[in-house]
Amino acid sequence: MSSDNIRYVIVGNSAGGTAAIEAIRQCDEKGKITVISEETYFNYSRPLISYLLAKKVTLNDMPYRKREFYKDNDVELILGAKAEKLVTEDKCVILSGGQKVPFDKLLLAAGGTPIVPKIKGSNLDGVFTFTTLADALKIEEHINNHKVKKAVVLGAGLIGLKATEALLELKMEVTIVEMSGRILSTTFDEKTSSIMRTALEKRGCGLFTGNTITAIEGENKIEQVILKNGQKIPAGLAIIAIGVKSNIELVNETPVKTNRGILADEFMQTNVKDVYAAGDCCEAKDFLSGANHPIPIWPAAVRQGKIAGFNMAGSKKEYRGSFAMNSVELCGIPTISMGQTAVEEKDYQVLQRFDAEKNTYRKIVLKNNRIVGAILVGNIERSGIYTGLIKDRVDTTNFREQLLGEDFGLISLPEEYRKHLVTGNGGVF
Amino acid sequence: MGCRLCEVHCLVQHSKSKDIIKVYKGKEPKPVPRVIVEEKGYLSFALQCRHCEEAPCLEACPTGAMYRDKKTGAVLCDEEKCVGCWMCIMVCPFGVIARGQETADREQTKIVSKCDLCIGEETPVCVKNCPNEAIVCEEIE
Numbered sequence: 044m045s046s047d048n049i050r051y052v053i054v055g056n057s058a059g060g061t062a063a064i065e066a067i068r069q070c071d072e073k074g075k076i077t078v079i080s081e082e083t084y085f086n087y088s089r090p091l092i093s094y095l096l097a098k099k100v101t102l103n104d105m106p107y108r109k110r111e112f113y114k115d116n117d118v119e120l121i122l123g124a125k126a127e128k129l130v131t132e133d134k135c136v137i138l139s140g141g142q143k144v145p146f147d148k149l150l151l152a153a154g155g156t157p158i159v160p161k162i163k164g165s166n167l168d169g170v171f172t173f174t175t176l177a178d179a180l181k182i183e184e185h186i187n188n189h190k191v192k193k194a195v196v197l198g199a200g201l202i203g204l205k206a207t208e209a210l211l212e213l214k215m216e217v218t219i220v221e222m223s224g225r226i227l228s229t230t231f232d233e234k235t236s237s238i239m240r241t242a243l244e245k246r247g248c249g250l251f252t253g254n255t256i257t258a259i260e261g262e263n264k265i266e267q268v269i270l271k272n273g274q275k276i277p278a279g280l281a282i283i284a285i286g287v288k289s290n291i292e293l294v295n296e297t298p299v300k301t302n303r304g305i306l307a308d309e310f311m312q313t314n315v316k317d318v319y320a321a322g323d324c325c326e327a328k329d330f331l332s333g334a335n336h337p338i339p340i341w342p343a344a345v346r347q348g349k350i351a352g353f354n355m356a357g358s359k360k361e362y363r364g365s366f367a368m369n370s371v372e373l374c375g376i377p378t379i380s381m382g383q384t385a386v387e388e389k390d391y392q393v394l395q396r397f398d399a400e401k402n403t404y405r406k407i408v409l410k411n412n413r414i415v416g417a418i419l420v421g422n423i424e425r426s427g428i429y430t431g432l433i434k435d436r437v438d439t440t441n442f443r444e445q446l447l448g449e450d451f452g453l454i455s456l457p458e459e460y461r462k463h464l465v466t467g468n469g470g471v472f
Numbered sequence: 473m474g475c476r477l478c479e480v481h482c483l484v485q486h487s488k489s490k491d492i493i494k495v496y497k498g499k500e501p502k503p504v505p506r507v508i509v510e511e512k513g514y515l516s517f518a519l520q521c522r523h524c525e526e527a528p529c530l531e532a533c534p535t536g537a538m539y540r541d542k543k544t545g546a547v548l549c550d551e552e553k554c555v556g557c558w559m560c561i562m563v564c565p566f567g568v569i570a571r572g573q574e575t576a577d578r579e580q581t582k583i584v585s586k587c588d589l590c591i592g593e594e595t596p597v598c599v600k601n602c603p604n605e606a607i608v609c610e611e612i613e
């Protein structure tokens with residue numbers, strides 16, 4: 044096989060997969076790219092499904108790349124087919140219909156699957172997960188068909204809160220049930236959880252923390268849920284959002300190593316040569332801890348897909364790692380949280396400021412004088428400056444007092460670093 | 473020197489009528505300036521989108537609103553596609569992407585606002601109107 048027609052195969056047509064296509068085509072115009080997707084939609088933005096449900100966008104707004112994208116990039120798109128088996132010795136994947144797709148370079152960008160706990164009645168009509176466009180459309184249809192006014196959301200993580208945001212927008216009565224003691228416990232600290240809790244409750248949203256659903260009841264379709272504390276909540280709709288697990292089945296009977304996700308090295312390659320992984324299905328380097336860790340967010344999937352694509356096409360690029368970051372707006376209050384935010388250990392220093400009048404909150408977490416986490420509530424303008432300081436591991440000793448200021452800006456930074464930013468050509472990574 | 477003329481020219485340029493009187497007299501919504509002036513003591517500088525080669529906002533944008541203009545290389549935001557998720561604000565190390573303007577007839581517009589190098593103009597207005605020639609626009613290879 045000559046080098047000008049390498050066969051690239053990508054499993055998954057979402058953030059990671061499309062970023063890889065773009066990177067491959069920057070280096071290799073001739074290679075054959077085949078993308079396999081279990082979903083039948085041509086291309087859509089997963090984070091937009093909550094906006095679709097809230098009717099803030101329409102189906103036409105869902106694609107994040109133009110219709111011509113696959114044609115322009117000369118990509119063969121196999122939709123509605125599942126890659127069922129990976130045969131690493133023969134370098135091929137076998138699809139649900141039996142079709143054998145050989146590859147020279149393979150990227151697994153298969154994302155994740157929502158976890159559904161064993162709850163009595165979870166198979167009733169009106170109980171949904173919320174991770175795909177199809178889910179959003181089914182939920183919308185269910186709401187319309189049954190004139191649903193009351194909903195329960197199980198899980199107050201990112202997806203549960205995004206679902207809540209949408210349902211509140213639809214003027215529904217929403218109750219959140221969360222196992223942990225507070226909402227978004229993975230990226231919010233206690234203060235932020237409590238500010239947002241107050242805002243949600245003010246808006247009329249029910250919130251049960253330290254609780255869970257033990258049964259869903261109804262005849263054919265959901266009518267009420269029973270909580271652990273015995274309380275009954277009437278609901279015509281339940282959204283289960285307790286978490287997502289990495290899709291690793293495809294490599295289960297192969298030599299490809301996994302932990303919670305498919306393990307990838309700093310070139311996004313797995314332990315098997317020519318097999319790469321990116322996005323929610325994979326565990327790559329966490330920028331802050333240095334260890335492999337799943338970081339299931341859009342920007343990380345894009346970054347990893349891009350790095351994988353470059354390396355697959357022979358242009359060596361190293362992945363420096365990502366860290367968790369979220370932007371969530373609830374009840375009109377924007378929040379941004381990034382990195383390590385709820386630390387207790389002694390070797391972290393925490394700066395924080397709460398303005399009760401404006402209902403704004405800002406917290407910066409430092410380790411060895413370097414920022415490792417931040418939270419902004421209410422006023423999120425220019426929050427990316429903190430992201431940059433985390434990525435560049437800038438020593439903040441000389442400007443620490445200014446870090447919490449509403450007017451914190453580049454002007455507060457050491458001259459050297461500021462000049463590098465202001466007069467450089469950008470591109471922190 | 474912190475005269476903030478660039479901010480004035482920028483927001484007028486991005487207003488509906490491009491008429492300074494109408495904008496400042498409140499006859500129409502006053503946009504957020506897309507150039508930020510930072511000042512402290514004697515130090516001041518103007519800052520707008522660097523149109524980064526490896527732009528973090530392009531990677532973070534989940535809607536495809538943020539894109540690179542093929543002809544000019546500028547990083548632009550398609551306001552039709554932007555939903556105001558603020559992911560770009562979260563990752564921009566310069567802090568030069570802002571939430572859209574609040575206007576009398578509309579609540580906070582859920583779109584971001586950033587430098588577009590004054591599409592259609594030969595030179596961005598902040599560059600053209602800087603009395604000190606402190607703002608320059610040059611291509612970096």
Ligand SMILES: Cc1cc2nc3c(=O)[nH]c(=O)nc-3n(C[C@H](O)[C@H](O)[C@H](O)COP(=O)(O)OP(=O)(O)OC[C@H]3O[C@@H](n4cnc5c(N)ncnc54)[C@H](O)[C@@H]3O)c2cc1C
Pocket residue numbers: 054055056057058059060079080081082089090091092093124125126127152153154155173174175201202205206290293321322323324339340341342344368369370557559
């Ligand atoms: C409601 C919601 C809101 C979100 N909001 C945000 C947000 O605001 N910010 C943020 O950063 N992130 C957000 N996320 C997370 C973000 O969407 C994901 O991190 C991102 O989509 C991951 O991209 P990916 O390419 O790794 O995988 P995915 O987007 O999960 O795509 C994987 C694709 O692979 C397909 N696939 C899987 N296995 C196979 C197989 N064997 N054969 C063929 N095809 C297969 C799947 O069907 C799927 O289409 C949100 C997610 C959800 C659900």
